[in-house]
Amino acid sequence: MKKVLILMELNAAQREKLEAAGAGAVLRFSLPDRVSEDEVQEANIIIGQPKAEMIRGSERLELLQLESAGADAYIVPGVLNEKTVLTNATGAYSQAVAEHAFAMTLMLQKKLHLYRDRQRAARWQDLGTVSSLAGSTVAVVGMGDIGGYYAGLVKNMGAYVIGVKRRLSACPDYADELVLTEKLDKVLPRADVIMSVLPNTSATRYIYTEESFRHMKDSAIFINCGRGNAVASGTLYEALSRGEIAAAGIDVTEEEPLPENSPLWSLENLIITPHVSGGHHLPATVDRIVDICAGNLRAFLRGEKLKNVVDFSTGYKR
Numbered sequence: 669m670k671k672v673l674i675l676m677e678l679n680a681a682q683r684e685k686l687e688a689a690g691a692g693a694v695l696r697f698s699l700p701d702r703v704s705e706d707e708v709q710e711a712n713i714i715i716g717q718p719k720a721e722m723i724r725g726s727e728r729l730e731l732l733q734l735e736s737a738g739a740d741a742y743i744v745p746g747v748l749n750e751k752t753v754l755t756n757a758t759g760a761y762s763q764a765v766a767e768h769a770f771a772m773t774l775m776l777q778k779k780l781h782l783y784r785d786r787q788r789a790a791r792w793q794d795l796g797t798v799s800s801l802a803g804s805t806v807a808v809v810g811m812g813d814i815g816g817y818y819a820g821l822v823k824n825m826g827a828y829v830i831g832v833k834r835r836l837s838a839c840p841d842y843a844d845e846l847v848l849t850e851k852l853d854k855v856l857p858r859a860d861v862i863m864s865v866l867p868n869t870s871a872t873r874y875i876y877t878e879e880s881f882r883h884m885k886d887s888a889i890f891i892n893c894g895r896g897n898a899v900a901s902g903t904l905y906e907a908l909s910r911g912e913i914a915a916a917g918i919d920v921t922e923e924e925p926l927p928e929n930s931p932l933w934s935l936e937n938l939i940i941t942p943h944v945s946g947g948h949h950l951p952a953t954v955d956r957i958v959d960i961c962a963g964n965l966r967a968f969l970r971g972e973k974l975k976n977v978v979d980f981s982t983g984y985k986r
Contacts, residue, residue, distance in 0.1 A: 670693040670969065672714075673698065673707060676735055677948075682954065686961065689966040690966075692969060708722040711726075713729075714733070718732075720747050723748065730752060731753045731968050732755070733961050735957045737758045737946075740867075740868050753968075753977060755985075756976050759956065762813040762814045765865065766821060769863050772917030776939065777889065779798055781915075799860065800825075801861075806827040808822075808830070810865040810894055811843070812984075815833075815863070828844050829845075830845050832848075834871075852880075853883055861891065862884065864876070864890070865894040872894075874898070876904075877903065878906065881912045885913070886914065890907075890913055891918070896920035900922055901921060901926075904918070917941075924942075926942075
């Protein structure tokens with residue numbers, strides 16, 4: 669009988685859904701900061717985010733189902749044995765992260781961040797012209813579930829959408845054209861908004877260089893809701909302080925938490941949120957995560973095909 673360890677904070681309905689999916693197995697519920705290493709090492713199936721050092725070398729672990737889309741800590745060589753299947757929660761976060769990026773985009777275009785600053789200073793001041801998504805060109809860098817959701821939002825507002833992805837496919841309805849990531853430098857000069865939602869891989873780390881920002885329009889808005897190491901903090905600071913781009917909104921930073929002495933905090937043309945676009949902040953996200961986890965638990969116990977299997981060489985789902 670398989671031993672299933674579930675490391676998630678759940679309500680009664682979500683717990684019942686997982687119990688039904690795991691019928692015939694022994695289920696134990698705990699949390700990552702409460703579970704013991706022995707409990708982790710004994711499990712055949714783990715759902716959630718155990719500390720990587722706790723599962724290192726486990727011979728019993730057959731399936732690790734993450735509640736996150738990112739799998740960075742678990743694809744490091746030696747963490748999982750070669751027989752362990754790794755699946756993630758890709759698709760669960762698309763609405764939450766895309767809406768956060770969309771809100772940042774509109775806030776920056778309409779200068780609402782600047783008006784909020786002036787509200788706090790009791791200053792009644794007209795800040796002049798604003799921009800619109802209608803008629804603009806938006807580059808979505810990382811055209812997965814999150815990028816696709818965001819693309820649909822901005823396209824519905826009248827934007828021309830360029831999707832940037834690592835492998836070409838048929839162009840979806842929510843994009844006007846698709847371009848390979850290796851052609852990113854050709855896309856940047858065309859874009860009024862660049863929304864980046866790239867994962868953390870060797871190919872995406874520091875993909876946005878000083879030259880990248882020099883290629884962008886000085887009126888461009890840069891949004892990053894992917895991984896903070898896509899751009900060095902110093903590079904972003906220089907681009908914003910020199911006016912190489914107009915503004916930026918970031919939910920992720922190169923170092924997290926962002927140090928109190930970082931010069932990024934001082935920039936008027938930058939919105940910073942503390943990596944909160946995803947997570948469990950939108951209640952519907954947790955329901956989606958549980959649906960994915962329950963579906964894969966049921967499928968694994970029945971020997972059926974799993975969804976969201978992670979490719980260890982890329983960190984993406986296959």
